[in-house]
Amino acid sequence: MADIRSLQDAVADLVHDGDTLAMEGFTHLIPYAAAHEVIRQGITDLTLVRMTPDVIYDQLIGAGLVRKLVFSWGGNPGVGSLHRFRDAVENGWPRPLELDEHSHAGMANRYVAGASKLPFAVLRGYRGSDIPTRTDTVSTVVCPFTGEELAAVAALNPDVTVIHAQQADRAGNVQLWGLTGVQKEAALAADRVLVTVEEIVEELTPRPGGIVLPTWVIDAVSVVPGGAHPSYAAGYSTRDNAFYQAWDPIARDREAFTQWIDENVRTTEGALTR
Amino acid sequence: MNATPAGTTGFTSDELMEVNAARALADATTCFVGIGLPSTAANLARATVNPGLVLIYESGTIGSKPTRLPLSIGDGELADTADAVISVPEVFNYWLQGGRIDVGFLGAAQVDRYANINTTIVDRGPGKPEGRLPGAGGAPEIASNCGKVLMVLRHSTRNFVKRLDFVTTLGHGSGPGDRKKLGMPGAGPVAVITDLGVLRPDPATAELVLTELHPGVTVEQVRAATGWELTVADTVGTTEPPTPDELAALRALKAAGKPAAAGESGAAGKSGAARKPGAAGEPAAAGKPGKETR
Numbered sequence: 405m406a407d408i409r410s411l412q413d414a415v416a417d418l419v420h421d422g423d424t425l426a427m428e429g430f431t432h433l434i435p436y437a438a439a440h441e442v443i444r445q446g447i448t449d450l451t452l453v454r455m456t457p458d459v460i461y462d463q464l465i466g467a468g469l470v471r472k473l474v475f476s477w478g479g480n481p482g483v484g485s486l487h488r489f490r491d492a493v494e495n496g497w498p499r500p501l502e503l504d505e506h507s508h509a510g511m512a513n514r515y516v517a518g519a520s521k522l523p524f525a526v527l528r529g530y531r532g533s534d535i536p537t538r539t540d541t542v543s544t545v546v547c548p549f550t551g552e553e554l555a556a557v558a559a560l561n562p563d564v565t566v567i568h569a570q571q572a573d574r575a576g577n578v579q580l581w582g583l584t585g586v587q588k589e590a591a592l593a594a595d596r597v598l599v600t601v602e603e604i605v606e607e608l609t610p611r612p613g614g615i616v617l618p619t620w621v622i623d624a625v626s627v628v629p630g631g632a633h634p635s636y637a638a639g640y641s642t643r644d645n646a647f648y649q650a651w652d653p654i655a656r657d658r659e660a661f662t663q664w665i666d667e668n669v670r671t672t673e674g675a676l677t678r
Numbered sequence: 679m680n681a682t683p684a685g686t687t688g689f690t691s692d693e694l695m696e697v698n699a700a701r702a703l704a705d706a707t708t709c710f711v712g713i714g715l716p717s718t719a720a721n722l723a724r725a726t727v728n729p730g731l732v733l734i735y736e737s738g739t740i741g742s743k744p745t746r747l748p749l750s751i752g753d754g755e756l757a758d759t760a761d762a763v764i765s766v767p768e769v770f771n772y773w774l775q776g777g778r779i780d781v782g783f784l785g786a787a788q789v790d791r792y793a794n795i796n797t798t799i800v801d802r803g804p805g806k807p808e809g810r811l812p813g814a815g816g817a818p819e820i821a822s823n824c825g826k827v828l829m830v831l832r833h834s835t836r837n838f839v840k841r842l843d844f845v846t847t848l849g850h851g852s853g854p855g856d857r858k859k860l861g862m863p864g865a866g867p868v869a870v871i872t873d874l875g876v877l878r879p880d881p882a883t884a885e886l887v888l889t890e891l892h893p894g895v896t897v898e899q900v901r902a903a904t905g906w907e908l909t910v911a912d913t914v915g916t917t918e919p920p921t922p923d924e925l926a927a928l929r930a931l932k933a934a935g936k937p938a939a940a941g942e943s944g945a946a947g948k949s950g951a952a953r954k955p956g957a958a959g960e961p962a963a964a965g966k967p968g969k970e971t972r
Contacts, residue, residue, distance in 0.1 A: 534846070588765065
């Protein structure tokens with residue numbers, strides 16, 4: 405059953421040094437406030453998992469907390485490169501970053517296998533691509549019925565998955581809607597699940613296409629209005645495109661980045677997030 | 679370098695590229711759309727040559743009908759105007775791998791003579807670290823599973839290279855038959871539309887050849903912007919310049935995106951001043967497709 409608790413306590417309890425941590429959200433509902441709490445608490449040596457490690461992971465990587473990244477597309481959507489990600493890969497700053505790299509179809513299926521508690525998933529993928537030369541989590545398997553050779557991708561089972569959603573009820577049942585990406589699979593694949601929500605309501609009203617995660621698959625719910633900013637929560641906020649654009653010059657420069665993180669994350673004591 | 683001044687011809691070389699890319703979708707039913715130039719082309723096609731075109735984005739939207747150009751793959755506008763919003767595993771497994779999408783429309787960082795794509799790493803020479811690009815995203819399986827693939831990118835020797843440093847996404851491999859050998863269901867790239875002209879694979883060799891030039895562009899210009907010895911078709915056609923209606927539709931789509939982007943920045947204030955980036959409000963790359971690879 406999910407406990408409804410402060411973000412600070414939930415992160416301290418559920419996320420540990422050395423964990424494999426997935427913070428999902430496909431452009432929409434990205435759990436930025438939770439990532440900032442990870443940075444404030446200095447939880448380190450993380451293996452981060454995410455299909456699209458955009459600005460949220462640029463911040464964690466630049467803060468020096470990340471040992472390895474499992475991903476399929478790393479960029480600042482609609483703007484360009486992720487400069488902290490590139491600096492870590494190309495120059496090892498602030499520390500070297502190990503990569504496990506996939507395609508989107510492969511990552512999505514790795515989560516599906518993880519949620520299904522299967523060791524791997526199959527897909528018609530990676531054909532003719534050099535990607536399998538750079539990862540040991542893609543292989544091939546022969547279909548026992550047709551003899552067709554298919555790609556096999558290893559299941560992803562994060563220690564912790566963190567997602568952001570619109571609403572929870574007082575029992576800790578959660579509902580999210582709009583673009584729901586791969587969040588359901590990422591949550592069900594994980595050992596521990598933290599959900600930050602825009603608000604607590606008395607009763608969840610079913611929404612078209614909405615996904616309900618029952619309280620018994622979640623460990624903690626934290627109320628963090630605006631916790632997806634600069635991403636957005638449909639029905640509550642819109643994407644702050646100006647932030648993504650303004651991030652580019654900040655992230656290009658190591659000092660500007662460090663100063664930004666110090667001023668806007670490390671020294672804020674979580675005041676903005678509770 | 680990407681635009682001739684509008685004053686001389688009435689349109690830019692980017693607009694020529696975008697209009698021609700949209701026209702390439704005239705007969706398509708469904709299109710899996712990459713963000714950036716492909717998204718511009720697909721939305722312009724809906725506004726001009728193909729109003730019924732079904733746009734599918736990898737964020738899980740089917741039948742998006744945005745009235746402005748989306749600024750990212752997960753722009754709320756794509757979900758708000760869609761016929762259906764589905765999960766990411768579903769869009770890749772049931773719809774793309776299920777063979778239900780006609781055309782994949784991709785951009786690229788590097789392309790070679792067989793329309794293979796690199797969006798992963800670039801070799802910067804001895805003693806220098808490999809340059810890091812965003813990675814594969816949805817492209818490998820889009821190129822494999824869609825009925826056919828269209829590509830759009832600006833033409834330069836940086837993009838049109840003799841040898842790829844990494845094959846992220848297979849086009850035609852090293853010649854005819856490679857796709858079939860790999861069991862790829864789709865026909866692969868059928869046209870690469872650039873700001874200089876159009877290249878198409880030769881049916882006999884699968885190598886990209888120059889088949890059309892945009893008005894005012896010479897074969898020599900295209901050769902100079904291509905990193906391999908470009909083969910030119912026996913008869914090179916000239917594309918039609920944009921019609922006034924096409925230009926008006928394209929400019930309206932782009933203009934619609936600008937005030938919307940500015941308006942959305944209001945969300946920053948709501949979330950607290952301390953989370954604003956230092957240089958908030960800078961127009962930056964709003965209307966300018968940058969390194970669009972997804």
